[in-house]
Amino acid sequence: MKTIAIVNNKGGVSKTTTAVNLGAGLSRKGQKVLLVDLDGQANLSQSLGAVSDGIDMYKVFKGDIGITPHKINENLHVMPASELLADLELELVSEFERERFLKNALSEIEREYDFAIIDCGPSKGLLTVNALTACDDIIIPLQSEYLALQGVRSLTDLVFRVKKSLNPKVRILGVLITMYDKRKILNKSIAAEISQHYPVFETIIRENVSLAEAPTAKSDIFNYAPRSMGAKDYENLTNEILSKYE
Amino acid sequence: MKTIAIVNNKGGVSKTTTAVNLGAGLSRKGQKVLLVDLDGQANLSQSLGAVSDGIDMYKVFKGDIGITPHKINENLHVMPASELLADLELELVSEFERERFLKNALSEIEREYDFAIIDCGPSKGLLTVNALTACDDIIIPLQSEYLALQGVRSLTDLVFRVKKSLNPKVRILGVLITMYDKRKILNKSIAAEISQHYPVFETIIRENVSLAEAPTAKSDIFNYAPRSMGAKDYENLTNEILSKYE
Numbered sequence A, B: 001m002k003t004i005a006i007v008n009n010k011g012g013v014s015k016t017t018t019a020v021n022l023g024a025g026l027s028r029k030g031q032k033v034l035l036v037d038l039d040g041q042a043n044l045s046q047s048l049g050a051v052s053d054g055i056d057m058y059k060v061f062k063g064d065i066g067i068t069p070h071k072i073n074e075n076l077h078v079m080p081a082s083e084l085l086a087d088l089e090l091e092l093v094s095e096f097e098r099e100r101f102l103k104n105a106l107s108e109i110e111r112e113y114d115f116a117i118i119d120c121g122p123s124k125g126l127l128t129v130n131a132l133t134a135c136d137d138i139i140i141p142l143q144s145e146y147l148a149l150q151g152v153r154s155l156t157d158l159v160f161r162v163k164k165s166l167n168p169k170v171r172i173l174g175v176l177i178t179m180y181d182k183r184k185i186l187n188k189s190i191a192a193e194i195s196q197h198y199p200v201f202e203t204i205i206r207e208n209v210s211l212a213e214a215p216t217a218k219s220d221i222f223n224y225a226p227r228s229m230g231a232k233d234y235e236n237l238t239n240e241i242l243s244k245y246e
């Protein structure tokens, strides 16, 4: 199993949208995919209608249960979040190895899946550190705007700190430019600046309202609007990512 | 002094953009305004070029200094954030009255300003609770999209919990619909749904790229693009809010 964490403490940059649609894209190519919702907002769970009935990631961190996901279809499973996740940072203060809880939980099911994709909330706290410790690769979605660009340096600093002590093999697979509108000079100039300093995916996710509508239908973009720009872009991203693992 | 907290744990809904431009709007009307950056990303500080030189809100919470802001102009001052703010939740675990640190710090300077506006990060943690405890009123910026709508209920629950124990006088001044594009059916239908359940400002902030560009020039929208839709919308918001205090 390959584990990919979708991380950026800047809010609203398409972390959840990327986790849902990359997961769905990979599963449509025959890969068995586990989506893990690590954000107390539970947006990933809501996007696919897998809201928690008490069996969620909070219980996994508390050691009550193992990973027992909702089955969206044969190849796509979701382990939902609970609002209580937001309290874990304080609850786990004195636990040993608190950064490795997720890694240990995922190791129990790693033979059942080809990919695990972890959606993180807009934070650099303990849950995000757990995701960075558990994963092989990191995708950093980034809206090509000025405020989002400011935080990338401090995010990559966190990744290097985790790499040095908790997860030596972790690598940044790439920065994914999202919500891109080629008519906006700002998007063009910031995207050009990003690619000078960071490894950037060839695929760019364009601004496309179908991506924002799909969650109302509890659906990924391929089922909701298969001929939309959003579906094309996430299809391209899926292919680009698969090619990195051949 | 009236204290307004700009709060929403959903990321990227225009909290910082609203704090900067409402603050600037009020200061242009002759009000003396203090902007407080309570987010470790320090986007508010960056937006106005008031990045911390060590005199920041982290030091205030640690009790080292009082509020000693940067002066943007005569009527607009900014107390910057520091990246270290993100660590405060754990550092203040055993401090007494940790929810009231901000309220106490603001009470020392309340005679110097007409308004204090607090920009919060995308979280419901201790810093946001401090803002909810210190403020008179709350503005909830909300992108009129499906995922953003999901979290409002749990945010208002937090407000009622703070109201019951820490700050009985706090009230929700309104929900501010942001990044609105009237061509998008999704925006129209979600905005209609929001106004059925929550008090909504008459002013709607439209999607306008000038608002995303202004921070590159370390400027508010009125100085950066005075004739833009963004400047008009935040001017309307400023007037609407001032009318609530007459």
Ligand SMILES: Nc1ncnc2c1ncn2[C@@H]1O[C@H](COP(=O)(O)OP(=O)(O)OP(=O)(O)O)[C@@H](O)[C@H]1O
Binding pocket: A010, A011, A012, A013, A014, A015, A016, A017, A018, A039, A041, A043, A120, A121, A122, A178, A179, A180, A205, A206, A207, A208, A209, A211, A212, A213, B009, B010, B011, B012, B122, B145, B146, B147, B148
């Ligand atoms: N390419 C896109 N085009 C248009 N809308 C998009 C696109 N990607 C995401 N959205 C919408 O933008 C909003 C923010 O995206 P999303 O919630 O995925 O970001 P996030 O980084 O997960 O946010 P948070 O920091 O709160 O977890 C959502 O309403 C989503 O539906």
Ligand SMILES: Nc1ncnc2c1ncn2[C@@H]1O[C@H](COP(=O)(O)OP(=O)(O)OP(=O)(O)O)[C@@H](O)[C@H]1O
Binding pocket: A009, A010, A011, A012, A122, A145, A146, A147, A148, B010, B011, B012, B013, B014, B015, B016, B017, B018, B039, B041, B043, B120, B121, B122, B178, B179, B180, B205, B206, B207, B208, B209, B210, B211, B212, B213
């Ligand atoms: N009305 C608008 N039209 C166009 N762009 C906007 C508008 N409001 C904000 N933006 C841009 O959208 C992005 C998100 O806005 P902003 O950073 O203010 O949100 P936030 O809620 O403070 O995010 P966070 O949750 O990370 O603190 C920024 O790049 C900002 O410049």
Ligand SMILES: [Mg+2]
Binding pocket: A015, A016, A017, A039, A043, A044, A120, A121
């Ligand atoms: Mg998300």
Ligand SMILES: [Mg+2]
Binding pocket: B015, B016, B017, B039, B043, B044, B120, B121
């Ligand atoms: Mg902000």
